[in-house]
Amino acid sequence: MNSFPTESEGNTDDAFRAGFIAVVGRPNVGKSTLLNRIMDTKLAAVSPRPQTTHVRMLGVLNREAYQAAFLDTPGYIGRARDEMDRRMSQEGARALEEADVAVLVVEPRTPGDVERYFAEDLVRRGIPAIVAINKVDSVAKEALLPVIEAYSRLDAFVEIVPISALRSDGIGLLMELVVKRLPEAGPMFPPDQITDRSERFRVIEMVREKLFRLFYQELPYATAVTIDEWVDESTNHGGKTHIAIRIHPEKDSQRLILLGKGGLALKEVGVQARGDIETLLGKQIFLELWVKARPQWRRDPAFLRQLGMAD
Numbered sequence: 231m232n233s234f235p236t237e238s239e240g241n242t243d244d245a246f247r248a249g250f251i252a253v254v255g256r257p258n259v260g261k262s263t264l265l266n267r268i269m270d271t272k273l274a275a276v277s278p279r280p281q282t283t284h285v286r287m288l289g290v291l292n293r294e295a296y297q298a299a300f301l302d303t304p305g306y307i308g309r310a311r312d313e314m315d316r317r318m319s320q321e322g323a324r325a326l327e328e329a330d331v332a333v334l335v336v337e338p339r340t341p342g343d344v345e346r347y348f349a350e351d352l353v354r355r356g357i358p359a360i361v362a363i364n365k366v367d368s369v370a371k372e373a374l375l376p377v378i379e380a381y382s383r384l385d386a387f388v389e390i391v392p393i394s395a396l397r398s399d400g401i402g403l404l405m406e407l408v409v410k411r412l413p414e415a416g417p418m419f420p421p422d423q424i425t426d427r428s429e430r431f432r433v434i435e436m437v438r439e440k441l442f443r444l445f446y447q448e449l450p451y452a453t454a455v456t457i458d459e460w461v462d463e464s465t466n467h468g469g470k471t472h473i474a475i476r477i478h479p480e481k482d483s484q485r486l487i488l489l490g491k492g493g494l495a496l497k498e499v500g501v502q503a504r505g506d507i508e509t510l511l512g513k514q515i516f517l518e519l520w521v522k523a524r525p526q527w528r529r530d531p532a533f534l535r536q537l538g539m540a541d
């Protein structure tokens with residue numbers, strides 16, 4: 231074997247690869263769970279409610295041979311009801327515009343209208359697309375075969391991979407198939423950068439996640455979270471970082487739900503969020519939560535911009 235490839239042939243297997251991978255699909259299929267699993271860290275909010283992700287989240291995985299920049303996106307929204315929906319849809323479309331590879335995450339079910347829409351859209355865009363059939367832990371093996379067949383009949387995907395983001399099954403194979411389709415290119419981000427989102431943004435996401443999880447039934451998709459105050463090493467709080475957060479439901483009646491009897495519901499949000507935020511920041515915090523209704527915020531462009539949702 232000639233171990234010295236000529237310059238003109240090169241050794242393409244050894245070439246460094248780098249690119250963007252858009253993670254798309256209908257709401258609640260496990261896109262954010264997959265991102266967190268790939269990154270082996272809690273980057274994106276995950277909840278059993280659809281439309282947990284409202285803006286895209288970048289996760290950059292650095293390895294010796296590649297840099298894979300994943301873009302987790304909000305779940306597909308068919309018809310936008312308001313400005314917030316419109317911007318959420320746009321987040322997904324923009325991720326696809328930048329993507330070198332797409333991963334369509336789906337339930338272990340035969341394709342529905344949304345999956346067919348993506349299949350056509352990805353072919354039209356000419357992006358190599360991989361279907362990740364997620365949640366295979368929740369179905370019998372026999373049930374999977376017809377699903378795989380149905381996806382291959384769509385004739386739109388370069389690979390079909392069964393995975394469980396929750397149990398970490400099939401993730402290594404998925405990564406292999408993604409990476410080999412990334413372009414040969416130098417790194418796009420410095421090696422220590424894992425996301426383009428600020429610490430503040432990630433703190434907000436942790437609080438939003440708890441709201442989505444704890445108020446699964448009660449709250450419609452209308453609760454925004456902002457940071458009112460952030461003081462590092464606050465002398466008023468024993469040297470802890472003081473973070474004051476404001477939760478904005480759309481209606482005053484929802485404010486009472488969020489507070490709960492004797493403020494207990496809100497307290498639970500605080501307890502759970504504080505744990506995640508302390509892990510994220512690597513230090514103790516004093517977390518304060520406030521609730522104030524903000525009518526019609528889903529239609530307020532300036533406020534949506536403040537939440538990180540581009541025009």
Ligand SMILES: Nc1nc2c(ncn2[C@@H]2O[C@H](COP(=O)(O)OP(=O)(O)OP(=O)(O)O)[C@@H](O)[C@H]2O)c(=O)[nH]1
Nearest residue numbers: 257258259260261262263277281282283305395396
């Ligand atoms: N059984 C099972 N459940 C999973 C798996 N992956 C994700 N889930 C669950 O599916 C639900 C939705 O997960 P998310 O990661 O928030 O889904 P998403 O696609 O990001 O949802 P949106 O942001 O709302 O579009 C959560 O309850 C997850 O725990 C899996 O592999 N198996």
Ligand SMILES: [Mg+2]
Nearest residue numbers: 261262282283
């Ligand atoms: Mg998500």
